[in-house]
Amino acid sequence: MLANVLLENRPRNPQELADYEQNVTDAMSVVFPKLPTGLDVNVKFLGVDQFEFTPECIVFDLLNIPLYHGWLVDPQQQDVIEVIGQSGYNQLVEKIIECKASSDDQEGSRGDLAEQFLSSTASQLTYYGICELHRKLKEGELAVLFRNNHFSTILKHKKYVFSLVTDQGFLHKTQCVWETLSSVEGDNEFCDGGFHAYQEEEASAAPAESADFNEEHDYLLALSLQQQEEQETRAAPRSQQAAPLSDYELARQLQAEEQRLALEEDEEDAEPAQVAPSPRSNQYMAQPRRTPPPSAPVPDNPPPSRGKSSKDCHIL
Numbered sequence: 001m002l003a004n005v006l007l008e009n010r011p012r013n014p015q016e017l018a019d020y021e022q023n024v025t026d027a028m029s030v031v032f033p034k035l036p037t038g039l040d041v042n043v044k045f046l047g048v049d050q051f052e053f054t055p056e057c058i059v060f061d062l063l064n065i066p067l068y069h070g071w072l073v074d075p076q077q078q079d080v081i082e083v084i085g086q087s088g089y090n091q092l093v094e095k096i097i098e099c100k101a102s103s104d105d106q107e108g109s110r111g112d113l114a115e116q117f118l119s120s121t122a123s124q125l126t127y128y129g130i131c132e133l134h135r136k137l138k139e140g141e142l143a144v145l146f147r148n149n150h151f152s153t154i155l156k157h158k159k160y161v162f163s164l165v166t167d168q169g170f171l172h173k174t175q176c177v178w179e180t181l182s183s184v185e186g187d188n189e190f191c192d193g194g195f196h197a198y199q200e201e202e203a204s205a206a207p208a209e210s211a212d213f214n215e216e217h218d219y220l221l222a223l224s225l226q227q228q229e230e231q232e233t234r235a236a237p238r239s240q241q242a243a244p245l246s247d248y249e250l251a252r253q254l255q256a257e258e259q260r261l262a263l264e265e266d267e268e269d270a271e272p273a274q275v276a277p278s279p280r281s282n283q284y285m286a287q288p289r290r291t292p293p294p295s296a297p298v299p300d301n302p303p304p305s306r307g308k309s310s311k312d313c314h315i316l
Contacts, residue, residue, distance in 0.1 A: 005063055023058050030055040041146050042088040043069045043124075046081070048132045051146075052088035066143035068136065068154070070129030070181075071121060083114045092118070124148050125184050133161050133181065145181075154181065157195055165190065175199070 011020050031039065034056065042052035048068045051057055060067045073080050084092060092114055099111025124147045137143060137156040145152045145163065153164040155178075162178040170176050176198050178191040190198035 009062065009064065020062075023062060026055050027059045027062055031059045038149065039151075041067075042090050043071050043146065044086065044088050045071060045073045045084050045092075046086065048072065048129060048136050052090070060144065066137075066141065067146060068133060068143055069146045070125040070133055071147070072126050072129040072132060073117065074126065074128045077117075080113060080117050083110045084117070123184055127184060130161075130181060130184070134159070137161060162191065162195065 011017055034040070039056040040054055041056060042054060044050040044052060048070060049066070051067065051069070057067065073084060075081070083095075087095060096111045096114050096118075099107045099114070102108060102111075133145075133154075134156070137154070139156055139159070141156050143154050145154045152166065155162050155164070161181040163181050165176055165179050175192045176190050177193045178195060180188045180191070182188055192198055
């Protein structure tokens, strides 16, 4: 996209074409490798459009994008202006180090004065710089503001300078688009896309809408997964369709098994106990039953019985 814009902005004059192509080559070799980490921009403190010339600044000139900053010295501070002069930020830091390392008291005072200016304007924006931005920008002009090592989009609308809201905290506040550039401390006003005062009530509905959207998205996702699982179950063989038992079904199955075992034990206890026969009776019962021999016929005249001898012992 940038390459197309650079090609469209090629000058018609052949004498300017050589310089333009050289600038494009320098910008491509320096700017694009540094885009992920940031561009090296060095401001000067006497004008909102004054920067130290670096290859990174070439790309803004090639794309016809105005680049501004608001870190200016108030003209009433003549002593500070004398110390700073035309120095950029990097040069001013080096000057402070040299002055404080000097044994000359006057140089030391100059270093302390410059250091106090940097510490008192740590936000990299002064009220004089804000006034100069309002004076410098034209009505409806779109430009880039460099501040705190960040680039912001600014626009002048009805004599006021607005900065595009890009902070992460306003991600869900879709109606908050612009911020007025009118205060150093950050006490600015927010506006919507039509440059009307931003209403906080409208921002409160954004998280709720986002939560409803996330809830509906989760429901649709769960429903889709359930339908996909049912389709896979129908397509699977019957041997693979048996779903694993849930914890409740498994507990009921175990309870039924325990009840069945307990019922069988109760039936066994109710039957009469059988005494096991002794080994001797087993031996007796195992022997075959003998048939008694047939009785001998009784004779008609039985023989007389023998008399008892005198030697027989009688027990009274």
